[in-house]
Amino acid sequence: MSAFSTPTAANPRPRNRPARYILAVVIGAVVLLVVAGNSLLDYVFIDTIPGRATLYGLVAVALIALGTYIQARAFNRDAVTRRRHLIRAGVLLGLAAMLWLLISDLFLFAESAGPGVAAVCALACVPTTAFGLWVVRRIDRNEKEPWRLVLVAAAWGAVVATSLVIWAETFWDAVAVNTLVPGPGLDASNAFSAGMFEELGKGVAVLLLFLVMRNEFDDVVDGIVYGAAVGLGFNFMETITYMTNLYAILSPEGSGGIAAGFQWYARQVLGLFMGHATYTALIGAGIGIARQLPSRRQKVIAILTGFLVAIAAHFSWDAWLTFFPIETSLFGLVEVHLRTIVMTGPFTAAVIVLLVMGLRNESRALYEQLHKEAGGGAGAVLPAEVDILASPWRRFGERLRALDKGGLGAYVRLARLQTAQLDLAMERWHRERQEIDTPLEAEQELRGEILTLRRQAAF
Amino acid sequence: MVVGVSDPVRTLYRTLLAYGAFAILILIAGVAEYVHFEPFTSSASVHAKAVGVYAYDPATKQTSGPDRERFARNEEFAAVVDWSGLPDNITVEAVWFDSFENVVGSVGPGTPSQLRSQTIVPAEVPQGLKYHLPGEYIFAIERLDNGRPVEVIGRRVVYVER
Numbered sequence: 256m257s258a259f260s261t262p263t264a265a266n267p268r269p270r271n272r273p274a275r276y277i278l279a280v281v282i283g284a285v286v287l288l289v290v291a292g293n294s295l296l297d298y299v300f301i302d303t304i305p306g307r308a309t310l311y312g313l314v315a316v317a318l319i320a321l322g323t324y325i326q327a328r329a330f331n332r333d334a335v336t337r338r339r340h341l342i343r344a345g346v347l348l349g350l351a352a353m354l355w356l357l358i359s360d361l362f363l364f365a366e367s368a369g370p371g372v373a374a375v376c377a378l379a380c381v382p383t384t385a386f387g388l389w390v391v392r393r394i395d396r397n398e399k400e401p402w403r404l405v406l407v408a409a410a411w412g413a414v415v416a417t418s419l420v421i422w423a424e425t426f427w428d429a430v431a432v433n434t435l436v437p438g439p440g441l442d443a444s445n446a447f448s449a450g451m452f453e454e455l456g457k458g459v460a461v462l463l464l465f466l467v468m469r470n471e472f473d474d475v476v477d478g479i480v481y482g483a484a485v486g487l488g489f490n491f492m493e494t495i496t497y498m499t500n501l502y503a504i505l506s507p508e509g510s511g512g513i514a515a516g517f518q519w520y521a522r523q524v525l526g527l528f529m530g531h532a533t534y535t536a537l538i539g540a541g542i543g544i545a546r547q548l549p550s551r552r553q554k555v556i557a558i559l560t561g562f563l564v565a566i567a568a569h570f571s572w573d574a575w576l577t578f579f580p581i582e583t584s585l586f587g588l589v590e591v592h593l594r595t596i597v598m599t600g601p602f603t604a605a606v607i608v609l610l611v612m613g614l615r616n617e618s619r620a621l622y623e624q625l626h627k628e629a630g631g632g633a634g635a636v637l638p639a640e641v642d643i644l645a646s647p648w649r650r651f652g653e654r655l656r657a658l659d660k661g662g663l664g665a666y667v668r669l670a671r672l673q674t675a676q677l678d679l680a681m682e683r684w685h686r687e688r689q690e691i692d693t694p695l696e697a698e699q700e701l702r703g704e705i706l707t708l709r710r711q712a713a714f
Numbered sequence: 715m716v717v718g719v720s721d722p723v724r725t726l727y728r729t730l731l732a733y734g735a736f737a738i739l740i741l742i743a744g745v746a747e748y749v750h751f752e753p754f755t756s757s758a759s760v761h762a763k764a765v766g767v768y769a770y771d772p773a774t775k776q777t778s779g780p781d782r783e784r785f786a787r788n789e790e791f792a793a794v795v796d797w798s799g800l801p802d803n804i805t806v807e808a809v810w811f812d813s814f815e816n817v818v819g820s821v822g823p824g825t826p827s828q829l830r831s832q833t834i835v836p837a838e839v840p841q842g843l844k845y846h847l848p849g850e851y852i853f854a855i856e857r858l859d860n861g862r863p864v865e866v867i868g869r870r871v872v873y874v875e876r
Contacts, residue, residue, distance in 0.1 A: 432871060436863045437811045437852055440751030443744055475726055503876055507787065508843050537733070544730055547723040557727060560734035567737035570744055605733055609726060616722040 279466035286459055287320060289419065315354040319415055322347030323407060327467045341403070348410065368499040368506075376498040376515060383523035384409070384491040387532065391483040394610065395476050396647040397617050398677050404464065404471055405484045411460035412488025412535070419456035424448055439577070446574035450566040453489070457531070458538040458562055460485045465542045469692070473681055475543035475613035478561075479606060482539020486531035493531070494522040525592060529599040530572070536606045537565040543613070547690055568602040621645060624680040624687070635705040636676050644676055657712070668712040675705045753864055760804065762855040762868035763796040770836050777834060784873045787845040792819075792836035793853040793870060800826035805858040806867070810837040813849025813874070823858050848876040 322344045329340030368376075392405050427448040435441045461482050465472050472478070501514040522530065541561015545554040579594040581587045622645040628636040636644065643649045650673050658666040679701050685691035686698065766781030770792035777792050785791045795808050806829065807822025818840060821832040835853070839846055855868035 432850065432852060433869065434866075435752055436856060436866050437809070437815060437854055438751055438863060440748055441815070443748040443751070447744065447748075474723075504848055507845055541730060544723065544726050548727060553727065557730060560730050560737075563741075564730070564733045564737040567740040571740050574744055574747065609729060612722070612726055612729065616726070619722075 275466040279463055282459060282463060283320060287316070315351045316415060316418060318347050318351035318354065322351060326407065351414065368503040372502050373495065373499050376495045379519055380491050380494050380523055383527060384487055387487045387527050388484055391480055391487065395480050396614065397621055398473065398681055400471060400477060400480050404468060405480070408460055408464065408481045408484035409488030412457055412485035413492040416456035416460065416485065416489050417492045420453050423452040442577060443574045446570045449573045450570035454534055454538060454562060454565045454569055457485045457489055457535045458565065461535065461539045461542050465546065472546060474547055474617060475540050475609055476617055478539035478543020478546070479536045479610050482535040482537065483532040486533070486535035490522060490531040494519065497522065521591065525595050529595055529603050533599060533603045533606055534565040534569045537568060537602065538562055540606065540609045547688065572598055618645065620684045621677060621680045624683040628680060628683060633702055635679055635702040644673060672705065672708040672712045675701065675708055679705060760800055760867050762800055762806065764853060764855060764868045764870045765794040765796050767791055767793045767853065767870055767872050772836065775834065784875055786875055787848055790836065792834050795833050795835060795855060797826040797829050797833065802827050806855060807858060808835045808853070808855045810835065811852045811854065812847050813851065814847060816840065846874045848874045
């Protein structure tokens, strides 16, 4: 069959939106209702600083929800409409971020340590978190996720998930402190609270991306990338909270700076990939595996298992941290590292195992699809390009060659061509597995785009 | 759906399920820990009276002023317990926990009659620090069973301001 014939689509796009969009809207609505309800209850009954912050933060959450919706609408549109939607979404998300930071500074960070310290803490966390996001995006060596989605994931982790957690944990803590015996029982209770609420809050972001951005959510690798990005965003905000809080507590004793610096090191260097990034990556792995499973039952089990593993991993750290006390001597520095490696390392290793398996599956499948596409003779992928496209290093080598011959423009044009060719192979892979709901015509459009890009990239 | 026996996604799925089984073991261990330290069937139906939390003078070891819920970091404070209403066949202790859950003051354990003379329980500044840590302080009067706290029979929560 010629690649340019027009057969019936394998899975024609339904006339209405797929059911998963409805599910996404329901989940989004539930999140907003929980957010609104929690904040009002907190404000009325607890009236703590988080209570006030979260009430005023509702506006930021609403802006983020609207911005994300508009951004999701931008896809599959013509270039002009897409640009307009993306600009609107960007403005709304930017406003939300600024509003939230303002609220956070006023009611959480600035109140405890002052705006100057809060700003220094936030600035200290920017390069490390940015590095984390860069690494996480790079590990998807075959088809990197768009920066805008990676950043949306991180923003959800930093702003929405932390907000959900403040409300839920404040309630849980208020009840636990007034009913339980202080000690290991209370620690276990708080660890369950942190594990459940924080992982649910973060995981909802990955789930929504899975439901709404299916074209950019291919497999377990993508799930791990988005999950880790959400976790890094959450870790960013949590680090600032801990740094400012400990600074405020210990600065009258003369050790505020050291305490804040230690928190930065523990969370932004030692635990950058091990804590929240690992936990949410496990959720993402579950969702990514579900993406490619055949039955709905298996999909649900995979998603729930991802959440379960993340909750257990998070719980084990919070509940059993006290079983690994740190000495105040110099050996304490070694113990801090050992504790993190021993307690969180196995879960990070578990993510790496899934990642390596996923990358291997993906590479094998892409090679096979590139080979088939080249054999079809449509010209989107040439036989000589298959081995190059299948290897990240050889792709990079080709781009460097283009840079050498035609400058930066040639490099960018070739990168676009390679990305489109890999997109096509990915599309073919999903279609072969019957796990795609875009019509076959979309694949043919992509071939046309590739031919245009090839002409532009010629040097 | 093209998912055969050799489908590598199935291998991923099975690996995830294996992780899930391990996660269930962790959570079961957590529930067991919780139940061990917070047994559901241990209520002795007794209640101790924490009379109040007052400003405290370490020199005279006496409290002064009204019952309060908030203190400054540089203020000394202590709880006053009335042990008189408790039966003498139980073992109790009174403990101050700071905002990091460290024990920063206690009396006991002993029977209520043994502790009758120790009605004032000061919250102490941790060693190496000049002031109290800010945050929520819990004063718990605990009933012990086999040397382990199993029930809080009286409680006060005070807030140390920043």
